[in-house]
Amino acid sequence: MPAEKIKKLITIYIPVIFCSLTTLFPFYWFLCTSLKPERSIMQLPLEYFPSQITGENYLKITNNFGFSHYFINSLIVSITTTLLIIVIAIMGGYAVSRYKFRGKKGFMLLLLLTQMLPGVVILIPLFSIFNKLGLINNLGSLVITYTAINLPFCLIMMSGFFSSLPPTLEEAAMIDGCSRWRAIFTIIVPAIMPGVVSSGAFAFVNAWNEFIFSLNFINQSSKFTLPIGLSMMKGEFTVNYGGLAAGTIISLVPVLLIFCYIQKYLVKGLAAGAVKG
Amino acid sequence: MKKRILSALLSATIAASALAGCGTAKNDEKTNDVQQSAIEFWYHDGNETSNGIFAELISRFQNKYPQYKVNYVGLPSDSYLQKYNTAIATNSVPDTMSVRDQDISAIVNQEALLDLEDTINNFDEKASLNKAVLEAVRNCAIDGKLYAFPEYFTCDISWANTALMKEKGVEVPKTIDEFMAACKKYADAANGKYFYSLRGGTGSMENLLDFLFTYADQDSLFDKEGNCVLDQPIFTEALDAYASIYWNGWTSKDSVTNGFKEMVAEFGSGTSMYISHNSSSLAEHKKNLGEGNFINIFGPANKNGNVVTKNLSFTGFAVTKKAKNPEGAIEFVKFLANSENQSYLCEKEGRVPANEMVYKKDWYRNDKYMKVYTELLNSDHVKFITHPVWLSGWGDFKAKYQEPDLQAVILKDKTSKEVLASWAAYLTKLQKEYLNSNK
Numbered sequence A: 001m002p003a004e005k006i007k008k009l010i011t012i013y014i015p016v017i018f019c020s021l022t023t024l025f026p027f028y029w030f031l032c033t034s035l036k037p038e039r040s041i042m043q044l045p046l047e048y049f050p051s052q053i054t055g056e057n058y059l060k061i062t063n064n065f066g067f068s069h070y071f072i073n074s075l076i077v078s079i080t081t082t083l084l085i086i087v088i089a090i091m092g093g094y095a096v097s098r099y100k101f102r103g104k105k106g107f108m109l110l111l112l113l114t115q116m117l118p119g120v121v122i123l124i125p126l127f128s129i130f131n132k133l134g135l136i137n138n139l140g141s142l143v144i145t146y147t148a149i150n151l152p153f154c155l156i157m158m159s160g161f162f163s164s165l166p167p168t169l170e171e172a173a174m175i176d177g178c179s180r181w182r183a184i185f186t187i188i189v190p191a192i193m194p195g196v197v198s199s200g201a202f203a204f205v206n207a208w209n210e211f212i213f214s215l216n217f218i219n220q221s222s223k224f225t226l227p228i229g230l231s232m233m234k235g236e237f238t239v240n241y242g243g244l245a246a247g248t249i250i251s252l253v254p255v256l257l258i259f260c261y262i263q264k265y266l267v268k269g270l271a272a273g274a275v276k277g
Numbered sequence B: 001m002k003k004r005i006l007s008a009l010l011s012a013t014i015a016a017s018a019l020a021g022c023g024t025a026k027n028d029e030k031t032n033d034v035q036q037s038a039i040e041f042w043y044h045d046g047n048e049t050s051n052g053i054f055a056e057l058i059s060r061f062q063n064k065y066p067q068y069k070v071n072y073v074g075l076p077s078d079s080y081l082q083k084y085n086t087a088i089a090t091n092s093v094p095d096t097m098s099v100r101d102q103d104i105s106a107i108v109n110q111e112a113l114l115d116l117e118d119t120i121n122n123f124d125e126k127a128s129l130n131k132a133v134l135e136a137v138r139n140c141a142i143d144g145k146l147y148a149f150p151e152y153f154t155c156d157i158s159w160a161n162t163a164l165m166k167e168k169g170v171e172v173p174k175t176i177d178e179f180m181a182a183c184k185k186y187a188d189a190a191n192g193k194y195f196y197s198l199r200g201g202t203g204s205m206e207n208l209l210d211f212l213f214t215y216a217d218q219d220s221l222f223d224k225e226g227n228c229v230l231d232q233p234i235f236t237e238a239l240d241a242y243a244s245i246y247w248n249g250w251t252s253k254d255s256v257t258n259g260f261k262e263m264v265a266e267f268g269s270g271t272s273m274y275i276s277h278n279s280s281s282l283a284e285h286k287k288n289l290g291e292g293n294f295i296n297i298f299g300p301a302n303k304n305g306n307v308v309t310k311n312l313s314f315t316g317f318a319v320t321k322k323a324k325n326p327e328g329a330i331e332f333v334k335f336l337a338n339s340e341n342q343s344y345l346c347e348k349e350g351r352v353p354a355n356e357m358v359y360k361k362d363w364y365r366n367d368k369y370m371k372v373y374t375e376l377l378n379s380d381h382v383k384f385i386t387h388p389v390w391l392s393g394w395g396d397f398k399a400k401y402q403e404p405d406l407q408a409v410i411l412k413d414k415t416s417k418e419v420l421a422s423w424a425a426y427l428t429k430l431q432k433e434y435l436n437s438n439k
Helices: A003-034 A056-063 A067-098 A104-114 A119-133 A139-163 A168-175 A180-191 A193-209 A212-217 A226-231 A241-275 B002-021 B048-064 B080-089 B101-109 B117-121 B131-139 B162-168 B176-185 B204-216 B233-247 B253-257 B260-268 B279-289 B326-337 B339-349 B356-360 B362-366 B368-378 B394-410 B416-437
Strands: B028-031 B034-043 B068-074 B096-100 B149-154 B156-160 B194-196 B272-278 B295-297 B307-310 B313-319 B382-385
Touching (some): A003 A241, A056 A241, A067 A104, A067 A139, A067 A193, A067 A226, A067 A241, A104 A139, A119 A139, A119 A212, A119 B080, A139 A193, A168 A180, A180 A193, A212 A226, A226 A241, B034 B048, B034 B080, B048 B068, B048 B326, B048 B339, B080 B101, B096 B101, B101 B313, B131 B149, B149 B326, B156 B204, B156 B279, B156 B307, B176 B194, B176 B204, B176 B233, B204 B233, B204 B307, B204 B394, B253 B260, B253 B394, B260 B272, B279 B368, B295 B368, B313 B326, B326 B339, B356 B362, B362 B368, B394 B416
Parallel strands (some): B307 B382
Antiparallel strands (some): B149 B313, B156 B295
């Protein structure tokens, strides 16, 4: 084998294969476990491919565990949060990028500071506020919280994308008769689509996985979100490994689909956002 | 593009409207011409089995008391306490909730629970409530009051995989010497098979104290003056013996971080054939090993033939001080504690009932596992050690000192003597503070 090929094999292919295997194996193992009958999950020697494939774990969690409620609740909360964040971050990001106003630097610093507080610190004050507003046990409280928590980062990211475009772009459109709103949404936003997609993905995944606020703000089993549902697969003295694996696979599907769709934007968006602004 | 943005905004508006519709349930509802008042009930372990059990019990309750409607919320067992604490801090507690012995002290310190002394005294089946459990409930609070209606308890016990033992010709060890000999003889590190699964991770305290106190043949953590006895040389000897199971490679390397899940998984997969755990893991063993392939037995006895084990660890139902419907909540916990309903719950979940009237039920008398617990409760050779759950720092002690220190001993980073001395000093300080504040 030529030296160049050996070098490529050692420096590229072997590390890539190794990383792929170590990253993908846990997912494969979850899939494998979710398709095994409960009894054979614990059996030794371990079966790396199930000798008997069954869908009973999926059926069980859907029919007996109210998993579909959790899934739908998570979907409602995550999609609404994502849409709100995208809309507000576009407008806020544009304002921060294009306008000069007093206290702008302080405002940006404040946005960054909000990212440094652990969620649990604001749990009790938020709970009290939502309680007074009658929003406890309402998915709206989760949407508002997730939007508020994720918005600063998305807004900063978005303003970086806006700054990467010259103001002359929308000015040219406005000279041709466009209103500012139209110029933003028809000229600028399509040009920063990678940024919109990155922000949206960031918001969606964070809302999808959040646990603490969901546990504390919701007091009705049918309104719990997926992370709470998954957590209940592990009881005080029992663990439903099959159900847990099946639930994890189901909860991965939307995230996986989103990432498949946005992959091309995401890499471009993250890289662009990292160096501009 | 304009259309897309508009449709996105429209979707958000629709979703927000839908969310607004998911409002809080009203406290009072009128159904079938009966004015119903709601009872908010939280259960700390909302798994598939318990959710089904409570659905049935709540249906029975609502049939008997149509004026009440119970809103049941099953919670994740590893984070329920955070929800309880948030609810207490924000005055949004449920009417009633399940509590474990280890939780009560902290919740009572926040003045969140109603004293149930009178309720229990007026309970029709009060005479049949297990005295030891009632005593355990009292021990949890600094004022010695009853803040929970005990429902069931767990006994620390050993589980043996008899099918595997029979196959390998292993006798169930009855003494510590036999147990250590079995650990040594049947350790097969090359094939990843062992006699015993040591628990070095979360929850290691129960197994550790059972072993140390059986070895030392003592049954109290403190002397009369409130000094912790763990710094006595006999406990150093005992901890060395316990840790030697790991030092000698007689248990899996993973044992150092074994929590409940990992230990039961090792037992269930045949990696080990003997574990120390409590009565509540029965369902897992049935699922993993199959009925008839395992038994529950007393832990190994010391040279005097005595076994020292953790005092009954109970779960009960408490009524909160700020309950919106205290009358309904009290009626509900009494309903759950009566023999008929407690029997249903304990039979389905494999729990040991706190109401002794259940012991006369056919299912209990014919249950081979329950027989062992009855024997354990009545044996002259079994002593019970009470864990000081009344100490507000007990939870911290387990998480911040006991668990990491035990791992340090197992990994030979610290010696048994220094660790036990530091534990004794810490617990003595806590106990004396407690005794002084209680004078």
